[in-house]
Amino acid sequence: xxxxxxxxxxxxxxxxxxxxxxxxxxxxxxxxxxxxxxxxxxxxxxxxxxxxxxxxxxxxxxxxxxxxxxxxxxxxxxxxxxxxxxxxxxxxxxxxxxxxxxxxxxxxxxxxxxxxxxxxxxxxxxxxxxxxxxxxxxxxxxxxxxxxxxxxxxxxxxxxxxxxxxxxxxxxxxxxxxxxxxxxxxxxxxxxxxxxxxxxxxxxxxxxxxxxxxxxxxxxxxxxxxxxxxxxxxxxxxxxxxxxxxxxxxxxxxxxxxxxxxxxxxxxxxxxxxxxxxxxxxxxxxxxxxxxxxxxxxxxxxxxxxxxxxxxxxx
Amino acid sequence: xxxxxxxxxxxxxxxxxxxxxxxxxxxxxxxxxxxxxxxxxxxxxxxxxxxxxxxxxxxxxxxxxxxxxxxxxxxxxxxxxxxxxxxxxxxxxxxxxxxxxxxxxxxxxxxxxxxxxxxxxxxxxxxxxxxxxxxxxxxxxxxxxxxxxxxxxxxxxxxxxxxxxxxxxxxxxxxxxxxxxxxxxxxxxxxxxxxxxxxxxxxxxxxxxxxxxxxxxxxxxxxxxxxxxxxxxxxxxxxxxxxxxxxxxxxxxxxxxxxxxxxxxxxxxxxxxxxxxxxxxxxxxxxxxxxxxxxx
Numbered sequence: 154x155x156x157x158x159x160x161x162x163x164x165x166x167x168x169x170x171x172x173x174x175x176x177x178x179x180x181x182x183x184x185x186x187x188x189x190x191x192x193x194x195x196x197x198x199x200x201x202x203x204x205x206x207x208x209x210x211x212x213x214x215x216x217x218x219x220x221x222x223x224x225x226x227x228x229x230x231x232x233x234x235x236x237x238x239x240x241x242x243x244x245x246x247x248x249x250x251x252x253x254x255x256x257x258x259x260x261x262x263x264x265x266x267x268x269x270x271x272x273x274x275x276x277x278x279x280x281x282x283x284x285x286x287x288x289x290x291x292x293x294x295x296x297x298x299x300x301x302x303x304x305x306x307x308x309x310x311x312x313x314x315x316x317x318x319x320x321x322x323x324x325x326x327x328x329x330x331x332x333x334x335x336x337x338x339x340x341x342x343x344x345x346x347x348x349x350x351x352x353x354x355x356x357x358x359x360x361x362x363x364x365x366x367x368x369x370x371x372x373x374x375x376x377x378x379x380x381x382x383x384x385x386x387x388x389x390x391x392x393x394x395x396x397x398x399x400x401x402x403x404x405x406x407x408x409x410x411x412x413x414x415x416x417x418x419x420x421x422x423x424x425x426x427x428x429x430x431x432x433x434x435x436x437x438x439x440x441x442x443x444x445x446x447x448x449x450x451x452x453x454x455x456x457x458x459x460x461x462x463x464x465x466x467x468x
Numbered sequence: 469x470x471x472x473x474x475x476x477x478x479x480x481x482x483x484x485x486x487x488x489x490x491x492x493x494x495x496x497x498x499x500x501x502x503x504x505x506x507x508x509x510x511x512x513x514x515x516x517x518x519x520x521x522x523x524x525x526x527x528x529x530x531x532x533x534x535x536x537x538x539x540x541x542x543x544x545x546x547x548x549x550x551x552x553x554x555x556x557x558x559x560x561x562x563x564x565x566x567x568x569x570x571x572x573x574x575x576x577x578x579x580x581x582x583x584x585x586x587x588x589x590x591x592x593x594x595x596x597x598x599x600x601x602x603x604x605x606x607x608x609x610x611x612x613x614x615x616x617x618x619x620x621x622x623x624x625x626x627x628x629x630x631x632x633x634x635x636x637x638x639x640x641x642x643x644x645x646x647x648x649x650x651x652x653x654x655x656x657x658x659x660x661x662x663x664x665x666x667x668x669x670x671x672x673x674x675x676x677x678x679x680x681x682x683x684x685x686x687x688x689x690x691x692x693x694x695x696x697x698x699x700x701x702x703x704x705x706x707x708x709x710x711x712x713x714x715x716x717x718x719x720x721x722x723x724x725x726x727x728x729x730x731x732x733x734x735x736x737x738x739x740x741x742x743x744x745x746x747x748x749x750x751x752x753x754x755x756x757x758x759x760x761x762x763x764x
Contacts, residue, residue: 223720226733229674230480230681233667234713237476238720252578253671259582260667261476280669281580325571326672328578354567 189218189434190244194235194258196251197227199379201403201419205250205273208423209430216431218245229253236261246270246430249295252280252328259293268439271295272426273419275329275377277444286444294439296426297446298329298417300402302337302376306344308415308452309400311467312459313372318347319400320370322362322388324380325352333376359384363391374400377416385409396462404451412462413454417447475598477717481710482601483662484681488689488709489612489702490655491682496701497616498648499628503559503679504544507566508537508653510675512660514570517579517670526587530661537657540566541649549642563675570672582668597666604662608655609702616698624648625698656682685709688743715739 191213195202210220221239225232236257239247247262247269249255255271259282262269271282274297283289310316321337323330334350341348349369351362359381366373373392375381381388382403389410392399401407402416425445432442459466487505494502512533519529540562547558571577588597615621623639624647631641656678664670689708695701719735 223732227673228677229667229671230484230663230677231716231732234473234476234480234716235720238473238717241470241472241476253669253673256578256580256582256669256671257667260669279576279580280578281582326567326577328576328671331576 189216190242191218191220191246191248191430191434192239192242192244193220193222193248193250194232194239194254195222195224196232196254198224199383200405201379201382202250202273204405204419205423205426208420208425209248209250209272209427210423212424212427213430216434218434225254225257229257232257233261240266243267246433248272248426248430249274252282255282255293255295256280262292265292267292268433269293269295270426270429270433270439273298273422275299276332279332280328283444289439289442289444292439294442294444295429296422297444298377298419298422299332299446300377300415300417300450302333303340303344304450305374305376305400305402305415306337306340306346308413309372309374310344310346312413312454312464313398316346316371318349318370320349320351320366320373322351322353322359322366322373322375322381323378324354326354327378327380330376330378330380333378337376353380353384356380356384360387360391363388367391367395367397370397372398372400375402375406375411377402382406385411393461398459398462398464404453407453407455410458411455412458412464413452415450415452418449418451421449422447473717473720474714477713478710479598479601479666481713482598482605482706483659483666484685484713485605485706485709486608486655486659486662487678487682488685488705489608490652490659491679492686492701492705493624493648493652493655495683495686497625497628498645499631500548500555500645500649501559502541502544502649502652503556504540504562504566504649504653505656505682506675506678507563507570508540508656508675509660509663509678510570510670510672511540511566511573512537512657513664513670513674514573514579514660514672515657516661517581517664518573518575520581520584520586520665521579526585526589526665530587530658530665533661534654534658537660538650538654540657541651541653542646544653545646545649549645567672574670574672577672579664579670580668581664581670586665587662588666601662601666604658605706609699609706612702613699616702620647681712682709684740685712688712688715688740691744691747711743712740715743 195206223235225235232254240261244267247258247267249258250272252274255274258269272295277283277297282293323334351365353359353362385406386409389399398412401411401414404414404416407414454466494500515533515536516529519532520526544558544562547553548555588600624644626634626639627641627644634641685708686705688711689704693700693704716736719732722735
């Protein structure tokens with residue numbers, strides 16, 4: 154009796170699975186084969202990444218492509234499942250926004266079914282996405298958001314010529330940030346700057362990190378760290394109290410009280426990604442397309458904030 | 469959902485079945501709400517990935533990952549048993565500490581092992597991952613069944629059912645808690661190590677949601693099958709995990725119905741709640757039909 158019951162339930166389970174499967178095969182396949190399909194997977198919802206995606210979508214607007222988009226909501230197992238779903242719909246181009254999203258796509262695309270374009274990955278070489286930036290050997294290429302910190306340090310020095318110590322807040326769990334911190338450490342000596350680091354594992358930890366820095370530094374610099382950017386207002390409000398200027402890599406943060414920002418324009422990165430996608434759709438091979446770095450750097454200065462802190466901005 | 473997506477869900481479901489079995493051992497068998505797993509999953513991945521990029525044999529790397537997981541579980545147990553720290557808190561403490569430890573082990577937040585030799589590169593076949601994970605799950609379930617039916621396993625399950633009476637049968641509750649936690653976390657770390665090798669990377673944030681996924685899978689499995697027999701319970705953990713992944717795959721396809729990408733977590737939660745309510749609804753219908761028949 155019991156065994157019969159279990160067998161019955163097990164067969165019901167199998168039946169349910171296969172019904173779902175067959176219904177979905179009918180739904181999923183062959184929607185519109187003539188139209189080209191671009192699938193975008195983003196690792197997490199975040200203002201900088203969202204605007205990159207908008208750039209991609211805007212760039213593709215005029216060409217007749219269907220765009221499908223999914224966010225992995227910060228969950229890696231989910232990213233893998235989304236990647237599998239996308240590959241099964243055999244799109245013309247797979248797009249990964251963020252490092253782990255791209256890695257998930259590459260793992261699911263083991264048999265090299267579709268070309269992959271990545272976007273907003275700071276160090277594609279270290280993440281083993283490509284090994285040769287000028288001639289990607291696989292079917293993967295894309296746009297990096299790496300900006301040379303030397304340029305940013307130059308701007309900061311221009312505004313504050315007497316600056317010697319600068320504080321940097323970052324999340325040691327973010328691959329992008331760690332890459333930038335390593336680069337900054339290397340070049341800071343040449344620029345006559347001493348770096349002081351404070352780390353935070355999540356946006357709630359940013360407040361403590363800022364308090365730690367306040368007494369030790371003359372300025373704070375946030376360089377493309379998603380955690381610190383999410384809690385940017387808290388950094389500014391604490392620093393304002395102690396009259397310490399905050400510099401930033403994200404030009405959108407000017408509105409939120411950064412004194413000056415120099416960085417890649419995330420929307421432009423999206424646009425550049427869109428251009429690469431169009432090239433692939435027109436039949437070019439990822440092999441011939443070198444990895445693109447941000448073409449233009451945005452520089453913005455918040456004069457109001459500078460006046461508040463009593464800083465003269467040289468022209 | 470189509471075949472590739474179905475096989476992908478099956479693959480992930482079988483992989484996460486290791487997490488589900490681990491969570492079954494703590495939450496159900498020894499009745500200990502262990503939150504360490506959100507840290508042990510990336511720990512397994514971190515240990516395996518770090519060893520593999522240093523050219524250590526992937527099998528040894530996977531074994532080391534399991535061992536590291538067992539130690540993490542042991543620490544949670546030790547904090548609870550020896551120092552009487554609340555079980556929930558002991559798990560949270562270990563999980564929090566593991567974040568820093570995982571970063572130390574990896575040396576950076578993300579390690580890619582896409583081109584390295586892993587336990588899955590034995591056969592260069594389309595479905596080698598699915599095949600190997602299925603074999604691993606088969607042996608894990610078989611071994612766990614043998615263990616759970618042994619004297620030691622029965623003692624382990626006894627402390628979950630009645631920790632007050634167990635000592636009078638000569639069972640050391642503290643020691644059994646340590647054993648259960650170490651075993652559970654070793655399984656979760658194994659899942660992490662296999663995930664990193666199957667999908668080519670270890671990332672510091674990959675533990676997010678491990679506990680929720682595992683617990684939901686345990687409950688989904690329980691709601692389909694009743695607790696007749698320990699072997700059936702173990703199998704229902706595996707099937708529950710596969711079901712959970714299939715639910716997510718279905719939710720991913722729900723975009724056709726005008727839902728947004730960000731609705732996914734909500735849809736998943738609703739589908740899981742629905743799966744859990746099924747037995748109760750069924751029971752009510754049964755009772756109604758019986759009572760109506762009796763009236764006639």
